[in-house]
Amino acid sequence: MLMNGDQAETLRAMSRRASRGGLVGLPVLVRPQPQVIAVVSGKGGVGKTNLVANLAIAFARTGSRVLALDGDIGTANLDLALGVQARGVITDVLSGAKRIEDALTPGPEGLFVLPASSGEYDLANLSDRDRGLIFDSIEGLSDKFDVLLIDCASGIGANAVSFGSAAQRVLLVASPEPTSLADAYATVKVLSSHGAVRRVQVVASMVSSPAEGEDVFRRLCVLADRFLDVSVEYLGALINDPAVPASIRTGVPLLVRSPASPAAIGVAQIARKLALDEHFEPVSGAVRLFWRRVLAERSS
Numbered sequence: 001m002l003m004n005g006d007q008a009e010t011l012r013a014m015s016r017r018a019s020r021g022g023l024v025g026l027p028v029l030v031r032p033q034p035q036v037i038a039v040v041s042g043k044g045g046v047g048k049t050n051l052v053a054n055l056a057i058a059f060a061r062t063g064s065r066v067l068a069l070d071g072d073i074g075t076a077n078l079d080l081a082l083g084v085q086a087r088g089v090i091t092d093v094l095s096g097a098k099r100i101e102d103a104l105t106p107g108p109e110g111l112f113v114l115p116a117s118s119g120e121y122d123l124a125n126l127s128d129r130d131r132g133l134i135f136d137s138i139e140g141l142s143d144k145f146d147v148l149l150i151d152c153a154s155g156i157g158a159n160a161v162s163f164g165s166a167a168q169r170v171l172l173v174a175s176p177e178p179t180s181l182a183d184a185y186a187t188v189k190v191l192s193s194h195g196a197v198r199r200v201q202v203v204a205s206m207v208s209s210p211a212e213g214e215d216v217f218r219r220l221c222v223l224a225d226r227f228l229d230v231s232v233e234y235l236g237a238l239i240n241d242p243a244v245p246a247s248i249r250t251g252v253p254l255l256v257r258s259p260a261s262p263a264a265i266g267v268a269q270i271a272r273k274l275a276l277d278e279h280f281e282p283v284s285g286a287v288r289l290f291w292r293r294v295l296a297e298r299s300s
Contacts, residue, residue, distance in 0.1 A: 037167060037168070038164045042187045046205050047238060052081070052150075054264070059149075062271075066112070067145045067149070071163045081253065090114055150167060170200050188232070192229060213238075217232075235273055
C-alpha cells in the first residue's frame with residue numbers, strides 16, 4: 001500500500017502521539033557497535049514481518065539508530081508493513097545502481113529500512129567488484145546504526161539460512177499450529193547444522209493467551225533439547241489481537257496505530273528483553289562481519 005501525502009502526514013502525526021506515550025520501562029539502547037538480529041520462521045503467515053517492523057519502531061523509540069533490512073528478496077513487503085514507499089531496494093545497492101545512502105528509506109520514529117525487490121537476486125553470482133561495493137557500503141554504515149534487524153525469508157531457503165547463520169542473534173517466530181512447530185524445528189535444525197547458530201530466541205505468535213505461548217515454546221524446546229546442540233530460549237508471546245489485522249489493512253504499524261493494544265505491549269516486552277539481555281555481547285564491526293559471512297556462505 002503506497003501512501004499519498006495526506007496518509008503520510010496522518011502516519012507522522014499518529015507516530016508523534018504514540019511516541020509521546022512511550023513504551024513504559026523500555027530502556028534506552030545505545031551500543032558502541034551494532035547488534036545484528038535475524039528474525040526467521042519455519043513457515044509464512046505467522047507474523048514475522050509484522051514483528052520486525054514493530055520491533056524496529058520499539059528500538060527506535062529508545063533512541064537507538066535502527067536499520068531494518070528486508071532479507072525476503074523473493075516476496076518482499078517490509079516497507080509495506082512500515083507504511084513507507086521505498087526509495088530504493090537492496091538489489092540497487094548490489095548492482096551498483098544506487099549508493100546505500102540513497103536506497104535507505106526513512107520510516108517511523110526516525111528508523112531506516114532497506115527494502116528488497118520482488119525478484120530473485122543470486123548473491124552467489126556477485127563479482128569481485130560487487131563484493132567490494134557491498135563491503136564499502138556497509139562499512140560506511142557501521143557507525144551510523146545501533147541495531148540491524150533482518151526480516152528473513154520464511155523456511156529453510158538459502159537466503160534465510162545465510163542471513164540467520166551470519167547474524168549475532170536469531171529470533172524464531174512460531175505459531176501453535178503443528179505445521180508451524182514442525183517447520184520451526186526444521187529451521188533450527190538447519191541453522192544449527194551450519195555451526196554458527198548456538199542460541200535461538202523464540203517468539204510464540206498468534207496465541208490465545210500467555211499460557212498458550214509458553215506451551216508453544218515447551219513443545220518446540222522438547223524437540224530442540226533432545227535432538228539439537230542449540231540453546232532455545234523463550235522471549236515472549238504475541239497474543240491474537242484485532243488491532244494487528246487492522247494495522248495491516250490501513251498500512252499503519254501496530255505500535256503507531258494502537259500502542260496500547262495487547263499485541264503492541266507484547267512487542268514492547270520482547271524489545272525490552274532484547275535490550276536487557278545480559279548474555280549478549282556486541283561484536284566490533286558486527287555489520288561488516290555479518291555481510292562477509294553472508295557472502296562467504298552463499299559462495300561456498
